[in-house]
Amino acid sequence: TWQGGAEMSKFRRKDPKALQADLWIQPGELAKGPKDGFYSKLLEVLEGMDFTGQVHRLCEVHYKAGTGVGGRPPTDPAVMFKMMMVGFLEGIGSDRGIAARCADSLIIRRFLGYNLTEETPDHSSFTVFRKRLPDTVFQAAHEVVLEGLRAHGLLKGRHLGIDSSVIEANASLSGLVQRNTETSYWDYVKGLAGEAGVDVNDPAAVARFDRARKGRKTSNKEWCNPDDPDARVGRTKDGAWDMIHKPEHIVDLETGAIIAAEVRPGDAGDTADLYTRIIEAVELVEEMQGQDHAEGVSRVRSVTADKGYHNPQELGIIQNETGTRTVIGDASAASRKPANLGPEARQAVRRAARAVKSKSGKALLKKRGMH
Template sequence: MQGRKSYTEKLFLSFRLSDRVPEDNLYRRLRETLDLSFLYRDTKELYGSTGNPSIDPVVFFKLLIAGYLENITSDRKLAEHCSMRMDVLYFLGYDLDEELPWHSTISRTRQLYPASLFEKLFNKVFALCVDSGMVSGHTQAVDSAPIKANASMESVVPKMPAAPMGDHLKKVSEENGGTQQRQAKTMSPAHITAPEHHLRRVEKHHQNLRDSPVQLVGARHKKARLLSNKTHYNPHDPDARISVKPGKARKLNYRCSMAVDTAEGVISHIQADFADGRDSQYLTDISLRI
């Protein structure tokens, strides 16, 4: 006899998440192993004594852990994904009928917390891995990869010519005739500078592209530009650097370096650097930190 399942929502039901999440589930094991209660003490000074209650700091960091494990970088998608996973809800301490924090709240909270707090959490989790015997400390595998910056190549602008400091101070004194305090205020450059000979060379190259009668296949000379970290930057993210990977287009990136203990694949160190540097430049600092 052929069976057919019919579904009618119940008005009342008896349900517990703990009964539905298996004992060997990763998030259940994390909930039982990972004690993040120290975050209440370490984040207390970041909040005022009045106003509406914020997102629970422990819940916030558990959401970030879930986002890393699920490979989700969007806060909006993270909130949607976690709301449909019973094991993640159990890990966060939420029930089926409770709404998770809004994605905008997650983004604002991330900006509120200093980088030192994230590093402290990393060290805490890493210490737990060491105590449990997951880290041997014998061999570390180190590698790096470009991470796309939240900035566009279309927004890069040329750097300004760098004037000698003596000429700059003399000009400030002549134009303003004020005190040293007023001079100090005007010393802060509004733009990032570059050597003048670099800018002249780039301008000559651009002029050659505009004057050349030859049209390359798939490109227009009037839009072609020679972009270099020596002569251009993105004002929205000045730390982003132009880099290229073989077979890929040039983009504004950062360099993410990661070290892994080879015993169980536990991440022992991770850091972000400028994308225009070489691995050998950052290896010394990574080795000392490890």
């Protein structure tokens, strides 16, 4: 055990206030961080597949127009995509957080190709980057990554899982305006309250009137928030009403590789155009594996989802177009009357029910829950 301050004086302490920068520092003397580790291996893989070169070819046409117009040079698009990878891999949900992490880490600086003396891109670079490039470029870059995963055996494409979630939008219900007149919700309610004889100068009275009035409904067709026009009024995970988005992803259940991802409207049903999204994912997997799509025959053996994705007509199209098993439970199984369904829909429901009850189907549902 330590016996007072005398023993502690044997150790040299670091006093942050006493630190003084050297006048001259050789580049080779700067700290570089460990040479092995995840990001070093990832950089090695990306360099082996010429990730930077492929990204440059995808983005080149969108950067030519800005050449020679003044201002600082644009950030290398390959660096921006790598920073997005960092955000995804480390679960960082904001541009500011990603920028701070990249600036603060020696190993990530090396991954991005930045020396310790160089400034890494700040959060505003993400906004410029997203505005400059169309969605098709981001999709093409995603396919470049998928090809790399396939080359390293991380894209099997035999069993796909689909799931969606709910995220709160960067907008509030208090900022709603009518789509046609741009009248704010509060002004709209005050107008109704005035017609009903309520004192519009009393906010509490107007609020009570709004809560009690008949036909009170906030329709997404009629109302929006100008701060985020794509946001929709809907229920959050805790059951409260708010402005929301609905992100959805399709993954390879064997490896966890994300095949497709999109942010859907918050009021969109899971089953709406389900077959379109599934068939596009199946065709992408087949393209990555060098296989031509043929109706009723596919490399993809199964598609797994929760009961919210069950729709007899959609299941029938998926099964017939791709030939895959649909491991999707029926939330209305107890009340559903098969006689009310057409022959194809009835057969699709039976196939899905058998798949869910099978041993392999239960295993796939368990795997889907992990992603």
